[in-house]
Amino acid sequence: MARLVLFVVLAVALGISMVGHKVMAKERTQYHRDSTNGFGAGSVRSYECPNECTRRCSKTQYHKTCMFMCQKCCAKCLCVPPGYHGNKDVCPCYNNLKTRRGGPKCP
Structure with a gap:
């Protein structure tokens, strides 16, 4: 028993x-953000930018430049697209930031 x-x-x-x-x-x-939770403006808090940019820039050979630009873009847009490159269409602000020469500013 x-x-x-x-x-x-x-x-x-x-x-x-x-x-x-x-x-x-x-x-x-x-x-962790995925396609069901959404991306776009305001999907990242400012204190999350370094971690999100580390993820975004982890596979580039230009890590320091990528991190610098990504963090500037993230601070302005509060958004970092998914993946390591591309997918900028899910974050229009991030996608539409341009350099003085008209090229893409955000990695």
């Missing part, structure tokens, strides 16, 4: 643990 009670208690504890794990996993996926 004691073994049965112990088994039930352990099963309930395991069930509660699994539910808690799923809730935490859901919170984590909401933090």
Whole structure:
């Protein structure tokens, strides 16, 4: 009888643990942006810009320049497109910033 009670208690504890794990996993996926959570102006808070730009610039050989420009663009638009390059259409402000010569300002 004691073994049965112990088994039930352990099963309930395991069930509660699994539910808690799923809730935490859901919170984590909401933090990381994806196509369902959206991008665009205001999707990034200013303190998130360094992390988002590190992700965006992680595969370029011009890391310092990319980080400098990305952080300027992020501070102005509060947006960093998904992926390592391209996808600027999801963040119009980021896409429309131009250099003096008319080229794209944001990486």
